Amino acid sequence: MRLLSATLAIAWKDVRLEIRSRDTVVSALIFGLIVVVVFNFGLNRTPGSLAPAAPGLLWVAYGFVGVLAMNRAFAREQEQGALDGLLAAPVSRDAVFLGKMLGTLAFMLVIEGVLLPVFAVMLDLPALSPTLGLIILLATIGFATVGTFFAAIAAQTRSREILLPVLFFPVIVPVIIAAVEATALVLQGGPMQAVWTRWLPLLVVFDALFLVICPWIFGYVFEG
Amino acid sequence: MSHGSSGSPAISAAGLRKDYGDRSVLRGVDISVPWGQTAVLFGPNGAGKTTLLRILAGLSRPDAGDTHIAGFQMRRSGGRARTLVGFVGHQTLLYSDLTCRENLVFYAKLYGVEDSAHRIGRVLERLNLADRADRRVRTLSHGMQKRLSLARAILHEPAVLLLDEPESGLDADSVASLGHLLKDWSTSGKSALLTTHSSEIGQAWADRVFILERGRLAGESPVHGNALPTQSASRPGAAHG
Incomplete structure (x- = not known):
């Protein structure tokens, strides 16, 4: 119960800070829109020619905006040493990690929710489906879990903006592969069996695994 | 105690x-x-x-x-x-875009402070910050931020x-x-x-x-x-x- 209340308090604090400043969501959203627009006009020579590349483009955009959001998540804690305030409090490191992860997840889902319709219109694809929503949710949980962990590590260094993507993308490759493959099947209207039997289970297993590993290592790294 | x-x-x-x-x-x-x-x-x-x-x-x-x-x-x-333990460091350990009260409410939750509204009112009074309770931390002077940091440290007694x-x-x-x-x-x-x-x-x-x-x-x-x-x-x- 204490874990849950502390986790929600930390996540709600991040949401409230974001509502006040809007710096993470707005900057990530603008960046995401630019990526979608640039890809569209840079590659779209004939109508429909981007369809095979569309899933990759979507997840490249999501990956980049995710890194922007993650970088801000712990930068905010560094500004007045607030991370020390969290770590000095009698709450488990799991609660600190999960609270920060939930905040990042919320920001990413908002940004992705806004970008998806834009993506659908620009690339003329049927991108609004419940299955795609589930793929995005599971992949974003993986992004937020791994990203929050590496953002916490990177925030302790002077070159955090560079270090985070260098650490993050190699580990998140299985999620990107599963998300791109599943998204391709959904957008192309192909057989959905592989989505349900292969790619979604892969995402679930990845999420479950890293939801255990990341808080555990976070607790060790930040144990006083 | x-x-x-x-x-x-x-x-x-x-x-x-x-x-x-x-x-x-x-x-x-x-x-x-x-x-x-x-x-x-x-x-x-x-x-x-x-x-x-x-x-x-x-x-x-x-x-x-x-x-x-x-x-x-x-x-x-x-x-x-x-x-x-109540800790005050070189930095304030506060969130600049939250108000004084919001910062204290947040820390009260982390420390499981009972009757937090009453307790927050008391520490703000004690540190002469009651009239700034609903102002964002970034708008306070350095000295006031330091006092708020002390309020945060003694909040959970x-x-x-x-x-x-x-x-x-x-x-x-x-x-x-x-x-x-x-x-x-x-x-x-x-x-x-x-x-x-x-x-x-x-x-x-x-x-x-x-x-x-x-x-x-x-x-x-x-x-x-x-x-x-x-x-x-x-x-x-x-x-x-």
Whole structure:
């Protein structure tokens, strides 16, 4: 119960800070829109020619905006040493990690929710489906879990903006592969069996695994 | 009020060592602060004062040695020990885009403070911040932010206060208020350990003085009248407790 209340308090604090400043969501959203627009006009020579590349483009955009959001998540804690305030409090490191992860997840889902319709219109694809929503949710949980962990590590260094993507993308490759493959099947209207039997289970297993590993290592790294 | 394990000092550290790379910051420090006392830690820059306070607050792990808060070992009973500590560092540990009240509500949740609205009102009153309660922290002066940081540290009524140069950035009235707060604190049986570079302030507030030099305890003494630790550097001079 204490874990849950502390986790929600930390996540709600991040949401409230974001509502006040809007710096993470707005900057990530603008960046995401630019990526979608640039890809569209840079590659779209004939109508429909981007369809095979569309899933990759979507997840490249999501990956980049995710890194922007993650970088801000712990930068905010560094500004007045607030991370020390969290770590000095009698709450488990799991609660600190999960609270920060939930905040990042919320920001990413908002940004992705806004970008998806834009993506659908620009690339003329049927991108609004419940299955795609589930793929995005599971992949974003993986992004937020791994990203929050590496953002916490990177925030302790002077070159955090560079270090985070260098650490993050190699580990998140299985999620990107599963998300791109599943998204391709959904957008192309192909057989959905592989989505349900292969790619979604892969995402679930990845999420479950890293939801255990990341808080555990976070607790060790930040144990006083 | 419970002060933890019976017979244990408020703060104790034994054989603390801390290295950053090949630089030793603490080289076997032993200190003990009894209940109902305010202890002042003197020492030149780089002596290891901040590192010692961070280890006692559970923010940094010593390479060797043990720390206990009210008899609870930080390494094994960190959650319990942290409940008993209020920490003020060089930075405010606050969120600039939240109001004073929102910051305190957040920390009250983390510390499980009961009747938090009432308690927040009291600490804001105590630190003369009641009229700024709903202003964002970034709009406050440095001194006010420092006072809010103190409010955050005493919000959960900890048994032990750890204060790293708490007087820095405060005006004369605020320093006097802090002195009164610490006096009340020790009178109520609680303890505090603070660092300062001001021998005047340290002498006025201290029941006990420690001198740290190059990571070692170079002097320690209870303060009775003019009795002070015999130590060449940082000698505080006459004191009253």
